[in-house]
Amino acid sequence: MEKILEIKDLEVRYYSDRKTVRAVNGLDLDLSPGKVLGLVGETGAGKTTLALSILNMIRAPQGKIEAGSISFAGKDVLSMSKHELRDMRGKDVAMIFQDPMTALNPVLSVGEQIAETVLKHEGLTKDQAWKRAEEMLLTVGIPAERSKDYPHQFSGGMKQRVVIALALACNPKLLLADEPTTALDVTIQAQVLDLMRTLIRDNGTSVLFITHSLGLVAENCDEVATMYAGEIVEYGTIDQVFGKALHPYTQGLFGSLPDLSEATKRLKPIPGLMPDPTALPAGCFFEPRCPYAMEVCKAAHPKDIDVGGHLVKCHLFDKEGGAGRKA
Amino acid sequence: MSAKKEKTVRGAEGTPILAVKNLKKYFHTARGNLHAVDDISFDIAKGKTLGMVGESGCGKSTTGRLLVRLHEATAGSIIYDGQEVTKADPAALKLLRTRMQMIFQDPYSSINPRHTVANIIGEPLKIHGKVKSTSEYEDRVKELMDTVGLAQRLYDAYPHELDGGRRQRIGIARALSLDPEFIVCDEPVSALDVSIQAQILNLLMDLQDKLGLTYLFITHDLSVVKHISDDIVIMYMGQIVERGPTEPLFEKPIHPYGRALLSAIPIPKLNSRKERIILKSEVSSPIDPKPVCRFAPRCIHARAECLASDPALREVAPGRFVACHFAEEFV
Numbered sequence: 001m002e003k004i005l006e007i008k009d010l011e012v013r014y015y016s017d018r019k020t021v022r023a024v025n026g027l028d029l030d031l032s033p034g035k036v037l038g039l040v041g042e043t044g045a046g047k048t049t050l051a052l053s054i055l056n057m058i059r060a061p062q063g064k065i066e067a068g069s070i071s072f073a074g075k076d077v078l079s080m081s082k083h084e085l086r087d088m089r090g091k092d093v094a095m096i097f098q099d100p101m102t103a104l105n106p107v108l109s110v111g112e113q114i115a116e117t118v119l120k121h122e123g124l125t126k127d128q129a130w131k132r133a134e135e136m137l138l139t140v141g142i143p144a145e146r147s148k149d150y151p152h153q154f155s156g157g158m159k160q161r162v163v164i165a166l167a168l169a170c171n172p173k174l175l176l177a178d179e180p181t182t183a184l185d186v187t188i189q190a191q192v193l194d195l196m197r198t199l200i201r202d203n204g205t206s207v208l209f210i211t212h213s214l215g216l217v218a219e220n221c222d223e224v225a226t227m228y229a230g231e232i233v234e235y236g237t238i239d240q241v242f243g244k245a246l247h248p249y250t251q252g253l254f255g256s257l258p259d260l261s262e263a264t265k266r267l268k269p270i271p272g273l274m275p276d277p278t279a280l281p282a283g284c285f286f287e288p289r290c291p292y293a294m295e296v297c298k299a300a301h302p303k304d305i306d307v308g309g310h311l312v313k314c315h316l317f318d319k320e321g322g323a324g325r326k327a
Numbered sequence: 328m329s330a331k332k333e334k335t336v337r338g339a340e341g342t343p344i345l346a347v348k349n350l351k352k353y354f355h356t357a358r359g360n361l362h363a364v365d366d367i368s369f370d371i372a373k374g375k376t377l378g379m380v381g382e383s384g385c386g387k388s389t390t391g392r393l394l395v396r397l398h399e400a401t402a403g404s405i406i407y408d409g410q411e412v413t414k415a416d417p418a419a420l421k422l423l424r425t426r427m428q429m430i431f432q433d434p435y436s437s438i439n440p441r442h443t444v445a446n447i448i449g450e451p452l453k454i455h456g457k458v459k460s461t462s463e464y465e466d467r468v469k470e471l472m473d474t475v476g477l478a479q480r481l482y483d484a485y486p487h488e489l490d491g492g493r494r495q496r497i498g499i500a501r502a503l504s505l506d507p508e509f510i511v512c513d514e515p516v517s518a519l520d521v522s523i524q525a526q527i528l529n530l531l532m533d534l535q536d537k538l539g540l541t542y543l544f545i546t547h548d549l550s551v552v553k554h555i556s557d558d559i560v561i562m563y564m565g566q567i568v569e570r571g572p573t574e575p576l577f578e579k580p581i582h583p584y585g586r587a588l589l590s591a592i593p594i595p596k597l598n599s600r601k602e603r604i605i606l607k608s609e610v611s612s613p614i615d616p617k618p619v620c621r622f623a624p625r626c627i628h629a630r631a632e633c634l635a636s637d638p639a640l641r642e643v644a645p646g647r648f649v650a651c652h653f654a655e656e657f658v
Contacts, residue, residue, distance in 0.1 A: 042521065043491075185383055215593025216593045257521060267525035269523070273490060
């Protein structure tokens, strides 16, 4: 099947006076049409940098995509002209940002913001665009008479629904949802995700769902990729990864979570911290924190190993296929 | 069950160290009185953890701040170990603050960026005259750093050199510096990544075992609160809508809001998707609310009675307190 998104060997760096931050390191990622891929990882893993790279929005001069390729629906995003990029952003590829408070323009009414986008991309008249804006607001449960209200007149949950309406207004092929519900309360989160799922299913949109919550991944995604220190360390279907996580880091993430169904007395945190992205280890990036680290982990950076279609970047799975180790 | 008549939040053992009765806090705004905390009562037994959950703006943090008197209560009483906190004079309050401490949510803004780690942890020792010499001071600060797992090489470091997890350890060390008995933990792990969050939760639980601490643990993260608490109160718009022991409450919440809230928790397991109760609309205004059930506008079971009067918190099953006119139907 033709992939909607194909990322190969992506390298993104941020430069400061003395230091170079290696934010994304040789990352490969594919996404099939209509699929929802959950991208999990902790603060600083490079999740947002990856999403911004897909839109070719890494800000120069401090940030730069140094190597690799990103192809969206067969087109090379990194060699697109400014004009082509502007056509793609907001139309074919839309993004939902984490914080609805800052993602909206405070001096335009919510209706105007949506109308502006469809006016730009869909070639409608002003009246048609306004009508479309009202329809979109209605789809996300905001009555049309509120379309002339400004963002500050809405609650957090409603603002995020406006952001969703804005992102989906042009029927994008790919939606980048960067922690879309992190700023919301759980009951509102449930409302918003319920709505997002319906809209995505109806439009057949592919989604890169960025989150730090494994719970949200389990309930909303088809596939999952774990990101650590700028690379994907594990990739598989939900059944594969939640059935049996292979990478020690993914296992560590699961161990860190309190289990609602069982009374665990002690959590099993991952010792230590994420490596400094300005001085990454020569071998496996997770080796300093890994309970299974071996000599080879210090010396050589692991490659992706295919364990029945479930990819894992770990030396434990070289040759022996993970013998002698339990999930 | 013998404790039926008592208003204790079911500590299996131990007497309540803290008793809150009819506590209210109203903030004056241009549009009227904002009822941040509206007539709540609960106890915490010594050595236990009371988890307080609810969504943003429900009055959790205000309650925590009232207990250590960072806010002045509008009405009601807070009895800590026989002493009325709301009426304590400055000298008595200073003494009380050595016994009651607080850990704040945001380890980035709750510590002074211009002070060294040692200074931040040790300042309470100086203010309260707990140490007599410089060497005693240094020893005590180092001991505290050990207790919370901060390396001693960070003694002279500044907060900006440290990550969120270590900063939160500073906040914990500072709260422990005066050997308190009771700590209000206001979202202590919300700003942290899961792997770090687990480290801090383990630390707080170890400290409780070792030092016999009593916690009020405020959070919006329901899996965290279940993990750490003996008893739970669920707040909604300034009121307690449900309270009871953790296990049965999570097993089967009774209040319609409690049930919606718990059903909304995403579970990181395969096929764990359960019947989710999706609530209508959002929280209504907390400014001069009408004397009706505040949850009624979002409640799928709401009836005429719900808009006629404000339900009181009452015991509907042993140890289970619920503020709902029709609680019996949901038991």
